[in-house]
Amino acid sequence: MTKSLSVLSLNCWGLYIVSKQRQFRLRAIAHAIDEGDYDVIALQEVWMLQDYEYIKQTVSPKIKYAEYFYSGALGSGLAIFSRYPILSSNFTRFTLAGRPLRVLEGDYYVGKGCASVCVRVPEIGLVDVYTTHLQAAYGDKDDYEAQRITECWQIANAVRASVAQNRHVILTGDFNSIPSSLCYKIIELHGLMTDSWMQLHEDTLKDAQARFERHELSASECIQYFGITCDSPLNTWTKRVLKQHPFAEDIGDRLDYIFYSASPHLQCIQSKVVMEGYIPNTQWSFSDHFAVHSLFTINSTNQDHSPFNTDQDHTLPNYTRLMPSTFHDILDVIQFDITRSARSSKRLLILLGFCLIAVLALFIVQVVLSSTYSTADKTNFIISSIIIYLLIFLLSVVGTIALIVGFVFGKTEQRSLMQYTRDISNCLRHVET
Incomplete structure (x- = not known):
């Protein structure tokens, strides 16, 4: 018997005050989701609880189960909705995400991490659904690549643990990383995940690239041919202000993904970019990102539903498909960041x-x-004293911040990076032996 599992992932751009037309757009997103036919919905950047509650109420007739994840001073912005009952939920906060002095970026204070729920799909058993939102690059110079690498290493280990428990895995989110990045390689080759969109479109990419270079593809066609989800010239929000420099300026980037643990019981048969148009009766995009929708077939059999045979080598903790050269590239990036942090x-x-x-x-x-x-100069003395004590106060504040950020955060960041270096080096040692 064959059934299907429909999964949607979208970065909603739901920042308070900063995001344009936030409330209107989030409500439009809620109604668009309700009009679709989805079994699992993973949302990122839903920062306001009231927006989550509105979406939850709107989709509840079809999708009864939902989980919102709290973290940090301002929340994680992550939410997962499921047609199937949620058996458990978990949130893993990233060891490194943002820097405290970059207040306007806000990533250090929101508590970024990876959220997951476990649902039971009757035909195939337990499925762990993950969603995440990795650290953004911000600007032309990417100062956060090492942090994203450590975040992906955490995620890869988490999804590997799920597979080791004989569970199917669906991993969604805004990874702020293009397919050629080290982060993508960690998820695919160390996390042992399959990119659902790439699985179905890889064979046509070369032809699409050739057509694009001959100027035969429009920006709209590029969205589907290249899976563009961010920085598209057709997006009404990112075409004005880009949060980070796009890798492909003419068409945008593919930063949002739906990965999964491919098995005979779970196979992707359709994956495309959706919600790329305007909100009905407006000239506004739903978000500064487009959504990704993947449809999976569920093949129910009387055999074990586990995604892999647990006797196989790839369930071992030291198994990886990463090449030694990739490991060295990863370690070089982390070492560079340790030096920068110091x-x-x-x-x-x-x-x-x-x-x-x-x-x-x-x-x-x-x-x-x-x-x-x-005594006659009392007025001048008072004025001088006020100025001196004001300077002392300001210097004390600056010194305290320098102590906390320079010593407490700085040493924490450096030691965390050093630990990741050890962990990754241990894995590399097994690859090279």
């Missing part, structure tokens, strides 16, 4: 030292002034 910490600690010396000097100046000014 250099940044050193600058902040030097600033702390300067603040301490300046505060001490100002106290000495205050003492000297108190003994120098005569």
Whole structure:
């Protein structure tokens, strides 16, 4: 008996105040989802609880089960909706995501991570559904590649653990990484995941690229031929302001994915970009990203429903399909970031030292002034004292921030990166032996 499993993933761009027309768009997204035929919906950047509640209420006649994931000071922005009962849920916060001094980016404070639910699909058993939103690059210079690599390493280990428990896996989200990136390779080759869109379109990519170079494809056709989900010139939000520099300026990038653990029981038969048009009766896109929809066949048999034979080598903890050269590239990126972090910490600690010396000097100046000014100069003394104490206060604030960010965060970041270096090096050692 063959049935299907329909999965949708969308970054909703639901930031409070920052996102344009947030409430209107999120409600339009809710109604678009309700009009579709989906079994599992994974949403990212649903930052406002009221937006989640509206979506949940709108889709509840068809999709009764939902989970919203709380993390950090402002939340994770992740939500999963399921037609099947949710047996359990879990949230794994990323060890590294953002930096505290980059307040406007906000990633350090929102608590980025990977959310998952376990559902039971009657025909194939337990399915772990994951969704995530990785660290963005921001601007032309990507300062966060090492952080995204560590995030993908965490995700890869999580999905491997699910497969080791004889569960099927569906991994969705905004990975802020193109298919040629190291992050993508970690998910595919170490997490042992199959890219559902690429699985069905890989054979046509070369021809599509040739047609694009001959200027035979429109921007609209490029969305489907290349799976473009972000920075498309047809998106009304990203064509004005780009959060990060697109790799393919003319057509946009593929940053959103639906991966899965391919098996005889679960196979993708359709994958496409959806919600790429405008909200009905408007000239606005639903979000600054387009959605991805994948349809899977569920092949029920009387045999074991586990995605893999647990006796096979690829269930071993040290098994990986990553090549040694890729490992070395990954380690080079992380090592570079360790050096950058140490250099940044050193600058902040030097600033702390300067603040301490300046505060001490100002106290000495205050003492000297108190003994120098005569009674007749009381007004000047008060004004001087106010200025000095204000400077002491400002220097104390700057010094405290430099101490916390330079020492506490800096050392934490460096040691976390060093630990990932050890973990990845251990895996590399088994590959090379």
